[in-house]
Amino acid sequence: xxxxxxxxxxxxxxxxxxxxxxxxxxxxxxxxxxxxxxxxxxxxxxxxxxxxxxxxxxxxxxxxxxxxxxxxxxxxxxxxxxxxxxxxxxxxxxxxxxxxxxxxxxxxxxxxxxxxxxxxxxxxxxxxxxxxxxxxxxxxxxxxxxxxxxxxxxxxxxxxxxxxxxxxxxxxxxxxxxxxxxxxxxxxxxxxxxxxxxxxxxxxxxxxxxxxxxxxxxxxxxxxxxxxxxxxxxxxxxxxxxxxxxxxxxxxxxxxxxxxxxxxxxxxxxxxxxxxxxxxxxxxxxxxxxxxxxxxxxxxxxxxxxxx
Amino acid sequence: xxxxxxxxxxxxxxxxxxxxxxxxxxxxxxxxxxxxxxxxxxxxxxxxxxxxxxxxxxxxxxxxxxxxxxxxxxxxxxxxxxxxxxxxxxxxxxxxxxxxxxxxxxxxxxxxxxxxxxxxxxxxxxxxxxxxxxxxxxxxxxxxxxxxxxxxxxxxxxxxxxxxxxxxxxxxxxxxxxxxxxxxxxxxxxxxxxxxxxxxxxxxxxxxxxxxxxxxxxxxxxxxxxxxxxxxxxxxxxxxxxxxxxx
Numbered sequence: 096x097x098x099x100x101x102x103x104x105x106x107x108x109x110x111x112x113x114x115x116x117x118x119x120x121x122x123x124x125x126x127x128x129x130x131x132x133x134x135x136x137x138x139x140x141x142x143x144x145x146x147x148x149x150x151x152x153x154x155x156x157x158x159x160x161x162x163x164x165x166x167x168x169x170x171x172x173x174x175x176x177x178x179x180x181x182x183x184x185x186x187x188x189x190x191x192x193x194x195x196x197x198x199x200x201x202x203x204x205x206x207x208x209x210x211x212x213x214x215x216x217x218x219x220x221x222x223x224x225x226x227x228x229x230x231x232x233x234x235x236x237x238x239x240x241x242x243x244x245x246x247x248x249x250x251x252x253x254x255x256x257x258x259x260x261x262x263x264x265x266x267x268x269x270x271x272x273x274x275x276x277x278x279x280x281x282x283x284x285x286x287x288x289x290x291x292x293x294x295x296x297x298x299x300x301x302x303x304x305x306x307x308x309x310x311x312x313x314x315x316x317x318x319x320x321x322x323x324x325x326x327x328x329x330x331x332x333x334x335x336x337x338x339x340x341x342x343x344x345x346x347x348x349x350x351x352x353x354x355x356x357x358x359x360x361x362x363x364x365x366x367x368x369x370x371x372x373x374x375x376x377x378x379x380x381x382x383x384x385x386x387x388x389x390x391x392x393x394x395x396x397x398x399x400x401x402x403x
Numbered sequence: 404x405x406x407x408x409x410x411x412x413x414x415x416x417x418x419x420x421x422x423x424x425x426x427x428x429x430x431x432x433x434x435x436x437x438x439x440x441x442x443x444x445x446x447x448x449x450x451x452x453x454x455x456x457x458x459x460x461x462x463x464x465x466x467x468x469x470x471x472x473x474x475x476x477x478x479x480x481x482x483x484x485x486x487x488x489x490x491x492x493x494x495x496x497x498x499x500x501x502x503x504x505x506x507x508x509x510x511x512x513x514x515x516x517x518x519x520x521x522x523x524x525x526x527x528x529x530x531x532x533x534x535x536x537x538x539x540x541x542x543x544x545x546x547x548x549x550x551x552x553x554x555x556x557x558x559x560x561x562x563x564x565x566x567x568x569x570x571x572x573x574x575x576x577x578x579x580x581x582x583x584x585x586x587x588x589x590x591x592x593x594x595x596x597x598x599x600x601x602x603x604x605x606x607x608x609x610x611x612x613x614x615x616x617x618x619x620x621x622x623x624x625x626x627x628x629x630x631x632x633x634x635x636x637x638x639x640x641x642x643x644x645x646x647x648x649x650x
Contacts, residue, residue: 150492153649171648180492182485190426195419202415203495205408231426247489257492 101125102255102286103149108158110144110310118144120310121158126288130302131281134290135387137395141310142290143183143259149288150180150257163254176204179251181244183259183290189233193224193243200247211250218250222276238269245276256280258289262296274299294388304387308395318387328385331356331369335378344369357385409499416495416503417510420476424511435515438464441583455528456617459537459609460583462519464573466541467602469512470548471572476504477556478565497647505549512545528613536612543630544605548576550637557645575600582606585617598625601633 103126110119119141126132136142147153149162151171159166165173187196197218201211219225222242227235235243241261248256258277262270270293277300281287291297297304297318304321306314314321333341333354341347341354344365348355358366373380424431442457480486490500523529529537551572559565577583580603586594597603604626611618 147488147649150488151648152488152491175492176494178492180489182488185485185489186483188422188484188486190423191419195422199415199419200489200493203412203490204493205404251493 100128102128103160103162103288105145105149105160106158108145108148108160109156110141110148110153111156117310119148119155122307122310122312124305124312124315126286127303128286129281129284131277131287131289131300132303132305133297133301134288134305134307135292135294135297135391136290136307137292140307140395142292142307144310145307146180146257146259146288146290150178151175152180152182177253178255178257179248179253180257181248181259181261184263185244187232187235187240187243190231192229192231193219193235193239193246194228196243197246197250201250204251214250214252218246221249221279222246223272236269238265238272241265241269241273242276245273245280249276249280254286256285256287258287260290260292262291262293270296294386294391298387306391306394313394314390322385322387322390329358330383330385330389331358331366332381332383333369333373333378334381335373335376337376338378340372340376340378341369355389404494404496409496412495412499413502413506416500417506420504420507421510424507424514431511431514434465434468434511435518438462438468438515439519441578445583455523455526455613456585456610456615457583458519458523458526458528459613459615460577460606462516462537462541463544463582463602463605463609464577465515465519466512466545466605467548467576468573469508469515470545470550471552471555471576472569473504473508473549473552474555474559474565475562475569476508477553478559478562481556482560483562491647497645500647501553501645508549509545516541523613533612533614537609540605540608540612540627540630543634544601547601547630547634547637550634550641553641554637554644557641576602585610585619586622587617587619594622598622599629601630604629604633 103124105122105124108119108122108124109117111117122141122145124145134142134145144153148155148160148167151162151167151174154168161167162174163177165171167174194215197215198211201214202208206214216225219228222245224239224242224246227239232240245258245261248258261277262273265273274296277287277289281302289300301318303317304314305312316324333356334352338349338352338354341349341356344356346356356369370380372378438461442454442461445453445457477487481488487500520529552569555565555568555572559568580597580600581589582602586597586603586607589597598607607618607622607626608630611620611623
């Protein structure tokens with residue numbers, strides 16, 4: 096791939112807060128032009144720090160990063176008109192309307208009054224906010240507020256859009272609506288860098304994924320490649336009131352009233368045994384392929400998974 | 404970006420930041436009430452002749468509060484709504500952002516000064532000939548407090564601390580020092596240190612320009628020096644510490 100095909104390239108990006116807390120540890124990353132790139136990781140993994148360095152909002156401690164071919168430290172003024180961000184847990188003011196937000200943002204980015212008016216109306220219509228464009232923030236639902244923030248980046252017409260956990264706190268329906276808008280943005284030629292700790296979100300949205308853990312990138316590639324590289328397996332998922340019988344299996348991993356067993360090839364007899372015991376113990380057994388979530392848990396440690 | 408576009412950014416940011424005042428005018432009314440409240444006690448305890456002293460002090464109080472409370476706006480936009488983060492990753496410059504917030508607060512101050520100015524006008528204290536001598540020091544006092552507000556907004560990372568500190572500062576800048584009462588009410592040894600407070604300096608200049616009996620003419624030159632220097636000091640402090648991109 097040619098260097099111009101990457102919108103973001105980093106070499107050894109490190110960020111240390113207060114001289115001791117290492118949030119990013121020598122991150123090398125190349126993010127291709129076009130599509131949606133998901134940065135996955137637990138809370139505190141370093142996703143937001145990475146995104147804020149790319150967004151020219153935070154200085155790295157060391158290393159080099161270019162965005163759209165410009166150096167983040169030396170050429171931030173070239174980068175800023177070409178990017179737009181939705182920060183993590185950003186909120187809209189209670190006294191401002193969606194129109195105030197989107198129109199003023201368009202004007203601040205240099206659009207004329209007529210262009211900003213047209214672009215704001217288009218953006219709000221695309222995100223189903225036009226009917227509530229004159230309602231103040233306190234009258235909007237959580238999903239609408241989040242969409243107002245997304246409509247701001249939509250009106251920006253920036254090449255690169257940075258979204259930091261945009262669906263956090265949204266109900267399942269609003270999340271799916273937001274995913275559809277983000278996919279729409281990607282379809283119009285924008286490159287999107289999105290952080291999330293929701294595995295389903297990454298599976299639905301991402302063209303490419305990086306998993307970041309304790310400040311380091313531990314996995315990189317598209318979903319299929321990642322699963323294949325990490326030996327995607329068949330998994331038996333067993334649920335029921337009494338799962339003590341599953342302890343007899345060495346590969347069994349029990350958490351939150353659910354046991355999973357990764358199957359190796361040629362294990363038909365073991366599977367038959369499990370099914371027999373499951374029937375005897377009135378347990379339910381589901382066969383499935385291993386998912387991104389299984390891989391994520393395996394790679395970042397067996398603690399509580401933060402996905403929904 | 405052209406100068407015209409930069410000016411547009413300042414006006415737009417000023418308008419956006421004015422929305423709370425325009426849509427929730429009770430905030431402004433509250434500020435005016437807090438500035439005007441001591442006038443009531445001055446009038447009740449001291450009589451009508453203290454009314455103009457109180458009105459002048461209320462104008463200084465309003466200017467000081469509006470300037471200092473800008474710290475709350477800065478912290479709110481930076482920490483709570485993350486609006487500043489959105490602007491950093493855009494073509495908006497930090498100077499335009501600061502000026503936009505300054506403009507919005509200036510609009511609030513302008514509205515707030517109207518009732519006090521009107522009463523001074525009705526009393527015949529405020530005239531065309533002394534208007535500049537009154538509003539110029541008020542403007543510099545606003546600038547000085549604004550810079551202090553910007554500085555605090557930059558270094559404080561907690562919304563509640565910012566709001567609380569703003570209130571404490573108003574106590575220290577307006578209600579405790581001789582703004583609503585004459586400098587001569589203080590013991591001799593405290594007068595010079597008190598004069599170093601920009602609001603006290605402003606009070607000396609304004610009360611002198613209004614021809615009040617409480618004014619001491621010999622303090623006025625010193626008050627001007629303090630007022631201008633405080634603006635420069637707070638301005639320098641702000642410009643040295645303000646960070647558009649975080650470290």
